[in-house]
Amino acid sequence: MPAASTENLLPDGVFAASLTPLSEDMSVDYQALAAHCRWLLEQGADGAALLGTTGEANSFGLRERIGLIEGVLEHGIPSHRLLVGTGCCAFPDTVALTRFAVESGAGGILMLPPFYYKPVSDEGLYRYFSLVVDQVKDSRLRIYLYHFPKLTGVPFSAALTERLALAFPDIVVGMKDSGGEWAHMKEVCERLPGFRLFAGTERYLADVLNIGGVGCISATANATVALAAEVYRRWRAGEDVSAAQAQLSAIRQAFEAGGFVPVLKQLFARWQQKPEWLQMRPPMAPLPESLIDGIAAEVERLGLRIAP
Amino acid sequence: MPAASTENLLPDGVFAASLTPLSEDMSVDYQALAAHCRWLLEQGADGAALLGTTGEANSFGLRERIGLIEGVLEHGIPSHRLLVGTGCCAFPDTVALTRFAVESGAGGILMLPPFYYKPVSDEGLYRYFSLVVDQVKDSRLRIYLYHFPKLTGVPFSAALTERLALAFPDIVVGMKDSGGEWAHMKEVCERLPGFRLFAGTERYLADVLNIGGVGCISATANATVALAAEVYRRWRAGEDVSAAQAQLSAIRQAFEAGGFVPVLKQLFARWQQKPEWLQMRPPMAPLPESLIDGIAAEVERLGLRIAP
Numbered sequence: 001m002p003a004a005s006t007e008n009l010l011p012d013g014v015f016a017a018s019l020t021p022l023s024e025d026m027s028v029d030y031q032a033l034a035a036h037c038r039w040l041l042e043q044g045a046d047g048a049a050l051l052g053t054t055g056e057a058n059s060f061g062l063r064e065r066i067g068l069i070e071g072v073l074e075h076g077i078p079s080h081r082l083l084v085g086t087g088c089c090a091f092p093d094t095v096a097l098t099r100f101a102v103e104s105g106a107g108g109i110l111m112l113p114p115f116y117y118k119p120v121s122d123e124g125l126y127r128y129f130s131l132v133v134d135q136v137k138d139s140r141l142r143i144y145l146y147h148f149p150k151l152t153g154v155p156f157s158a159a160l161t162e163r164l165a166l167a168f169p170d171i172v173v174g175m176k177d178s179g180g181e182w183a184h185m186k187e188v189c190e191r192l193p194g195f196r197l198f199a200g201t202e203r204y205l206a207d208v209l210n211i212g213g214v215g216c217i218s219a220t221a222n223a224t225v226a227l228a229a230e231v232y233r234r235w236r237a238g239e240d241v242s243a244a245q246a247q248l249s250a251i252r253q254a255f256e257a258g259g260f261v262p263v264l265k266q267l268f269a270r271w272q273q274k275p276e277w278l279q280m281r282p283p284m285a286p287l288p289e290s291l292i293d294g295i296a297a298e299v300e301r302l303g304l305r306i307a308p
Numbered sequence: 309m310p311a312a313s314t315e316n317l318l319p320d321g322v323f324a325a326s327l328t329p330l331s332e333d334m335s336v337d338y339q340a341l342a343a344h345c346r347w348l349l350e351q352g353a354d355g356a357a358l359l360g361t362t363g364e365a366n367s368f369g370l371r372e373r374i375g376l377i378e379g380v381l382e383h384g385i386p387s388h389r390l391l392v393g394t395g396c397c398a399f400p401d402t403v404a405l406t407r408f409a410v411e412s413g414a415g416g417i418l419m420l421p422p423f424y425y426k427p428v429s430d431e432g433l434y435r436y437f438s439l440v441v442d443q444v445k446d447s448r449l450r451i452y453l454y455h456f457p458k459l460t461g462v463p464f465s466a467a468l469t470e471r472l473a474l475a476f477p478d479i480v481v482g483m484k485d486s487g488g489e490w491a492h493m494k495e496v497c498e499r500l501p502g503f504r505l506f507a508g509t510e511r512y513l514a515d516v517l518n519i520g521g522v523g524c525i526s527a528t529a530n531a532t533v534a535l536a537a538e539v540y541r542r543w544r545a546g547e548d549v550s551a552a553q554a555q556l557s558a559i560r561q562a563f564e565a566g567g568f569v570p571v572l573k574q575l576f577a578r579w580q581q582k583p584e585w586l587q588m589r590p591p592m593a594p595l596p597e598s599l600i601d602g603i604a605a606e607v608e609r610l611g612l613r614i615a616p
Contacts, residue, residue, distance in 0.1 A: 058397040058424035089366040116366035124593035285432035
């Protein structure tokens, strides 16, 4: 549907929350990152999410994050295929990074809540997001609320999500729901028809599509991308995806034996025979190779193949 | 003991984790902040902790935090009376801010762990702190680990604390323990004689002094400072402080009816008749005045008096 795809500029489908390849001095290797994004697109991803949790975003300072966006674009990745994480603890940082990403043509903004203070009231969070929208002041701004209470300690309640979506209907357009709770995804979709919900895991890909969601943005989609993209395309074509989704969910589950950043970086180092993947910023630290052995064997048994 | 106080440059006693007064545009009001620090010292505080949790540190960007340190020093607060919070999520930010604080002559550094990713291994945290010490590269660096698991989700286990203190004996010299768990404070003091533990609440002031700790760094000491300082001085003089400590603990508890930042800012706005105290950065939001009424009445009943 070429006509639809050029008219509808809002992202949907399968997005990998891209890993961030690093150089030996732990700076971002822009060329390797762009190469990985290109590889994800070739595998069938609808796009990549930069500066998400899996991209170690919060281990980079504001200037480094801006540099990362610039670096990827300079290496030829089309900006509209990128979702960019911009939510920091301090609103001036969030405003600066968001403005840069919007001006760079990003396909959408993933925005964490300010995640240090807790508990905070929905009123306080509403004020925060209102301030950010007001200060970014750009009609091209499209925010996907990034719900990840296990890491942030600051949930987007369904009530707050609704309040923000109604207050800023053309701006707060969706959510990446990494809460892992089906009831939350369902409530958000039911309260807000047309709200663009991405599951934070490909395990719920078909499920969210069935209730009006638009896709998934996932850490493990760095590896499962081809199969996840197949599920998405077949679902769009009206085919039965239950077997493919079951395989996808099983592979996803096998990755959950360790923290995704070290697990995926250590696996890509093997799969692509590139030891430079092993660089990660503390507090991330490599996991025992025996654990990685087990995951590698299990995902292969389940049918995952990554060509070198 | 003037001789001791000039020889011993390491901080001890009662530190208020200073509130950060803001202007109407939510920038830091340096003059008001310096005035508040001066007032705390006049009330008997041994010093002030800047850019802690109560100071809304994580609601300010890196440049704003550097500006805050500069601004306070320019307004005449002696640098050695200041502990400065410098722990960010990204190590380059932590390094830059720590270096600036050390070069400014701060009496010590309060360092949060990187607090987005969780769970993380003690090995990953050890690598993080090693990297920061290595990159700051300043023999004047004195770190107090800032243990506040309710907000960070990233505890300093006693084992990790010991590993860091033994690896960097002249640098990782102490802890602000805001965990609220007596067992943790006790274990750290027992494992590490000479380690400078500050309780994160004045409720444990006498208790930590009795097991080798050195004082407290507390949000509510913004208000309880005079009484807390009295407990500390009388304890140092070998007097019985049980009645004064009991009063101090009761007042502390009365403040716990709401989040400390809005509670204290709303109370200071009343006590000092300065509505500008009401400015706070989102996600902080003012609490209902009826709640503040109750706290104000209760702390007054318990004997707290703040002169306008």
